[in-house]
Amino acid sequence: MNWLKQLNPGNSLRAQISFASGALALVLSLVLSFLAAENSKQQIEKREGEAFASRARNALDVMDRGMFERSREIRNAATLDDIRNPHVPIERKRNILERLQHNFNAYAWIGICNTQGKGIVGTGKYLEGKDLSKRPWCTKGREGDYFGDVHDALLLAKLLPNPSGQTFYLVDVAAPVIDAEGVLQGVLCGHIYWNWAEEALDSTRTPGKDILLVSRDGLVLSGPEQPRSELSSLAPLTMQAIRQGGNDSGYLLEKWSNGKTYLVGYAKSSGYRDYPGLGWASLVRQDVSQAFAPAHQLRQRILMMGVALGLLFAWLGWLLAEHIARPIVRISRAANKVATGDLAYDVPEQQGGDEVAQLSRAIHAMVSNLTREIRQRRKAEESMRLSAAVFANNTEAIMITDADHNIVMINRAFTEINGYTEAEVLGKNPRLLASGKQGKEFYRDFYAALHNKDAWRGEIWNKRKNGEIFPEWVTVSVIRDQxxxxxHYIAIYMDITERKKEEERIQYLANYDVLTGLPNRYLLNDRLEQGLSLAQRHQTKVAVMFIDLDHFKNINDSLGHDVGDALLKMVSQRLKGCLRRSDTIARQGGDEFVALLGDLNSEDEVTFVCEKMLHSLREEFEVAEYHLSVGTSIGVSIYPDDGETSVQLLRNADLAMYRAKDAGRNRFEYYKPEMNTKALQRLHLENALRSAIAENQLMVYCQPKVNVNSGAVVGLEALLRWKHPQLGFVSPAEFIPVAEESGLINEIGDWVLRQTALQQRLWQSHGYAIVPIAVNLSARQCGQKDLVEKIQTIVRDTGLPPQFIEFELTESMLMDMGVNCLELMNKLSSAGFSLALDDFGTGYSSLSRLKLLPVKTLKIDQSFVRDIATDENDEIIVNATAVLAHAMEMKVVAEGVETQQQLEFIRDLQCEEYQGYLFSRPVPPDEAEQFLRQD
Incomplete structure (x- = not known):
């Protein structure tokens, strides 16, 4: 029973020591576990919170830089000549925009709207012809660069490939398109897939952490929460911190609406360079159960350690039974751990007022101070190593001087740029770099600004060790003590030699043509304005000559652009040789040149120059192995007789040049007022025609094709009609050539084909037995590379079988297109469409070519049918044509049959079908139903 007494603390000092040691260890472990866990939580909260905020800020920086790059691409594209020139074909502009979209596949669409808000060109031809006037980018983009916030894309979602059918979101960047005269032409906009921005928020880069993007209005744009939900309802404290934080970032703890408490780091977008940002905010959050898991693990480990230490101390106390030795041994062991470098070990304090307790507290304080100082020293050393690495590896030259302007430190870039080694410059004054280009006044202002503002930034010309003088961009800062x-003074240098050269090259490219070295249109305009000012002051005349090479396109198409470019260089030199040194010859673009003759007293001087140019260009050019001749058409306008502004003079000279081409080419013409009148009439007709397309003034009439023997309607021909609100019906002979020249014929042709196919389907749905309808194709339409695919798409979309559409091509068109026409006709025939040769006999067709064409129908022109009963020659021609067609297994259709006598003649000639007023004039579709029979 003696050992039981020894276990009783009231009877045994050893038991008291043992139990006291064990209890003390357990209490200390509980306190330490709590304090360590709380301290760990605070450290984790601060460290992870700052890391989350930094991650959020980095994600926003990536998106801001990306938006800046997209904006710069759109702005650069808006300044391209081919984009801002209203005369450049739409197809050319579309090619440029599609290449831009291809370079950055995050673009959903890139396009241009005009000043009326109508889409004029876009990638994939989407939104072309659409009313975009209510789009913010189309209205606000006219005033300057525009950045649009995230929005849905209901229209583009239907037009663009979208297998899922879900609504997707876009952000916009836009810039105004201003032509060379400073006139706003429209707005260039790029729609960017929102998926691009979501890549910057990819949570897989930070596993276990959620990343959210919030709009300026507090809507969740991306992340694990419901899209478009309000952050103020999910996490009101976080939303309040973002709104009150300005552009700062930060972090906090908050319990969200889903019941979980998160550690949240946030940051707000501050833009990038001239991109102001859209006010977005980014959040990075983590469930505190995961974020503070290390703290809970630490508490458990400390508690387990406390239990183990309590048992250990109790066992040692029981064995040693030494009241003084027990804490001394414990302190000794703790001191040994600290001595071995274990700074994470926390020395427990001994309670009491004796020497052992004082020693324990002193050691505890010493270890704490020592640990803190070592950690601070390590942090400072790491910071110094980082600063030294940044200083040494910076690509910009860095030079540090003392207060007396003696160089005390340089980096490696300084030696690479200036050529001086560290040993050659240390202790010397920076004036050894002076080039002598800046005088005393410059340095007086330099030091005055430096001492007043403690900083100076600007351009300086310095001299390298080898004597070379070069430009540098320098930033100098002043360092002061308490x-x-x-x-000290710190100077950071950046060599801008290449930038200077690039600026000079840009200046050259902005004013001179790269190919010929002649002034371009911008420099021409500047010199023309100067010439007009001098002419006005000295009461002299100025001549503007618009020079265009005749049929130059044939040389490019047949011999290649390299030969064409070489020829343009030679032509420019000959034209330049025909002028005085005070005159200007500029390349306007392509094969167009403009000459400016100043200080003139009479038109005779201009006539002499024009004749000299025509004579000079008549001589052959030797380009490689070719001997080439070119003609030229020249138009002349005189100041002040033909205009008082540069715009008027250039426009009138251009009109005179076209008059020279119409008059036979290879000649010159002076401007006359009636030229402008004719051009204005054509322009008004073209503008009215554009309005006619938009306002549905165009109509499709139908004229029957009748079987000669049975009198039954076996086909129809679609004929375009235009009813103007004021002018009434406008003759196709007037507006079709305008549509051809302006390029509107492509859009009109697509419309006619679509209306014709839809009308066929409408008749079919009403129970009529439809017959093939013939649609005319123009040469301009046949020049489109994707014509066959476009035709197939239109007909397929209407659901009409291709055998109910017949295409008519004129004989003259076949001659102009040559081999390309044969390829086009074979494709149309293979696609199931019938082909007819219209106006046969008027174009001098080659019979050898005719037999190669997949044509099933030959239409005899009405000029031969009109006098068939009275003119023996016409009868012979029609008869020969019918025999030829039948021999080639073609059907013959006679056009313009107006009398019964004409009908009898073509019946005797065994023509299968006819058209003409004898049976019916062209009629609207609702009247044409009478020619169709009910199924």
Whole structure:
């Protein structure tokens, strides 16, 4: 029973020591576990919170830089000549925009709207012809660069490939398109898939953490929460911190609406360079159960350690039974751990007022101070190593001087740029770099600004060790001590030699043509304005000559652009040789040149120059192995007789040049007022025609094709009609050539084909037995590379079988297109469409070519049918044509049959079908139903 007494603390000092040691260890472990866990939580909260905020800020920086790059691409594209020139074909502009979209596949669409808000060109031809006037980018983009916030894309979602059918979101960047005269032409916009921005928020880069993007209005744009939900309802404290934080970032703890408490880091977008940002905010959050898991693990480990230490101390106390030795041994062991470098070990304190307790507290304080100082020293050393690495590896030259302007430190880039080694410059004054280009006044202002503002930034010309003088961009800062006394100067240099050269090249490219070296249109305009000012002051005349090479396109198409470019260089030199040194010859673009003759007293001087140019260009050019001749058409306008502004003079000279081409080419013409009148009439007709397309003034009439023997309607021909609100019906002979020249014929042709196919389907749905309808194709339409695919798409979309559409091509068109026409006709025939040769006999067709064409129908022109009963020659021609067609297994259709006598003649000639007023004039579709029979 003696050992039981020894276990009783009231009877045994050893038991008291043992139990006291064990209890003390357990209490200390509980306190330490709590304090360590709380301290760990605070450290984790601060460290992870700052890391989350930094991650959020980095994600926003990536998106801001991306938006800046997209904006710069759109702005650069808006300044391209081919984009801002209203005369450049739409197809050319579309090719440029599609290449831009191809370079950055995050673009959903890139396009241009005009000043009326109508889409004029876009990638994939989407939104072309659409009313975009209510789009913010189309209205606000006219005033300057535009950045649009995230929005849905209901229209583009239907037009663009979208297998899922879900609504997707876009962000916009836009810039105004201003032509060379400073006139706003429209707005260039790029729609960017929102998926691009979501890549910057990819949570897989930070596993276990959620990343959210919030709009300026507090809507969740991306992340694990419901899209478009309000952050103020999910996490009101976080939303309040974002709104009150300005552009700062930060972090906090908050319980969200889903019941979970998160550690949240946030940051707000501050833009990038001239991109102001859209006010977005980014959040990075993590469930505190995961974020503070290390703290809970630490508490458990400390508690387990406390239990183990309590048992250990109790066992040692029981064995040693030494009241003084017990804490001394414990302190000794703790001191040994600290001595071996274990700074994470926390020395427990001994309670009491004796020497052992004082020693314990002193050691505890010493270890804490020592640990803190070592950690601070390590942090400072790491910071110094980082600063030294940044200083040494910076690509910009860095030079540090003392207060007396003696160089005390340089980096490696300084030696690479200036050529001086560290040993050659240390202790010397920076004036050894002076080039002598800046005088005393410059340096006086330099030091005055430096001492007043403690910083200076600007351009300086310095001299390298080898004597080369070069430009540098320098930033100088003043370092002061706590008493505001100057201790050091820090100068950062950046060599801008290449930038200077690039600026000079840009200046050259902005004013001169790259191919010929002649002034371009911008420099021409500047010199023309100067010439007009001098002419006005000295009461002299100025001549503007618009020079265009005749049929130059044939040389490019047949011999290649390299030969064409070489020829343009030679032509420019000959034209330049025909002028005085005071005159200007500029390349306007392509094969167009403009000459400016100043200080003139009479038109005779201009006539002499024009004749000299025509004579000079008549001589052959030797380009490689070719001997080439070119003609030229020249138009002349005179100041002040033909205009008082540069715009008027250039426009009138251009009109005179076209008059020279119409008059036979290879000649010159002076401007006359009636030229402008004719051009205005054509322009008004073209503008009215554009309005006619938009306002549905165009109509499709139908004229029957009748079987000669049975009198039954076996086909129809679609004929375009235009009813103007004021002018009434406009003759196709007037507006079709305008549509051809302006390029509107492509859009009109697509419309006619679509209306014709839809009308066929409408008749079919009403129970009529439909017959093939013939649609005319123009040469301009046949020049489209994707014509066959476009035709197939239109007909397929209407659901009409291709055998109910017949295409008519004129004989003259076949001659102009040559081999390309044969390829086009074979494709149309293979697609199931019938083909007819219209106006046969008027174009001097080659019979050898005719037999190669997949044509099933030959239409005899009405000029031969009109006098068939009275003119023996016409009868012979029609008869020969019918025999030829039948021999080639073609059907013959006679056009313009107006009398019964004409009908009898073509019946005797065994023509199968006819058209003409004898049976019916062209009629609207609702009247044409009478020619169709009910199924």
């Amino acid at each position: 008493q505001a006394a100057i201790t």
